[in-house]
Amino acid sequence: MAELKKNAFFRKKSERQVTDTEAPKKTWWVQIRLFPIWLRIIIVIALLALAVAFGVMVGFGVVGDGKPADALKWETWQHIIDIMTGK
Numbered sequence: 001m002a003e004l005k006k007n008a009f010f011r012k013k014s015e016r017q018v019t020d021t022e023a024p025k026k027t028w029w030v031q032i033r034l035f036p037i038w039l040r041i042i043i044v045i046a047l048l049a050l051a052v053a054f055g056v057m058v059g060f061g062v063v064g065d066g067k068p069a070d071a072l073k074w075e076t077w078q079h080i081i082d083i084m085t086g087k
Contacts, residue, residue: 053072056071060076
């Protein structure tokens, strides 16, 4: 039994030496992207805009006790700008 383990060890060692001495094959390939970079950027910007709109609606509707749809109206933002500028 010990002799078999010893032979297996030397066989594996000799196989390693053969593979180590061979020159590694260079693989050339072109990576095909599933989504182009410009589309990724557009998707990230769109998701960011949706997250901001959802956050404003939740903040205005839940925290501010208003209607969530009112947070997206221009009059609401004009009122906020007027308060900030002191008009």
